[in-house]
Amino acid sequence: MSQPKAEEPLNIEQHTEYIKKVIKWSITDLERLQTLLKARIAAEEAYIASLQKINKNVTVPVREPIPFFGNDPDFQRTSLQRATFKYEAFVGKTIESRNGLIAHMKYELETLAKVKIDQEARKKRIKLLDIANKSYLDYRKEVPKPGATTLLLQKTSLNNKSRFNNSNYN
Numbered sequence: 797m798s799q800p801k802a803e804e805p806l807n808i809e810q811h812t813e814y815i816k817k818v819i820k821w822s823i824t825d826l827e828r829l830q831t832l833l834k835a836r837i838a839a840e841e842a843y844i845a846s847l848q849k850i851n852k853n854v855t856v857p858v859r860e861p862i863p864f865f866g867n868d869p870d871f872q873r874t875s876l877q878r879a880t881f882k883y884e885a886f887v888g889k890t891i892e893s894r895n896g897l898i899a900h901m902k903y904e905l906e907t908l909a910k911v912k913i914d915q916e917a918r919k920k921r922i923k924l925l926d927i928a929n930k931s932y933l934d935y936r937k938e939v940p941k942p943g944a945t946t947l948l949l950q951k952t953s954l955n956n957k958s959r960f961n962n963s964n965y966n
Contacts, residue, residue, distance in 0.1 A: 808933065812926045819919045826912045833901050833908070840901075844894050847887055 873881070 808929050812922070812929055815922055816919075816926070819915060819922060823912060823915050823919070826908055826915065830905060830908050830912070833905050837898055837901050837905075840894050840898050844891055844898075847891050847894075851884065851887055851891075
């Protein structure tokens, strides 16, 4: 079996630090996006409230249709009346679409909250792996080099023999 390089422990520590930073940045980015979405939702809700006020506060009296060019409903109103009607309908559709946008952003916030929980759990697992890596590195520092292993085994063997011999005579 080949001996690992001396720089391997350094690489393990560097990789662990890099992973910790990436997870930290990821969680920070998620928090930033959540804050941004919350602010956007508040702005959209204020915009919807303003649009709803326009529809409630501004009432245009509806006039009786005047048949300018026969009984065709499109030609029983003036172009200004038709434009006003279209604008009111557009405001209503804008409110509907903004409500849909808000609902989708709230769903995304829930999803981001779940992702953040997963990232925080991943961060805890990485911390446990870091502890395990440090224990492994400490163990590797204590393990004797290949040439010293046989010498250590010989010393251990002699110590065990002397202990065995001393216990038999007592």
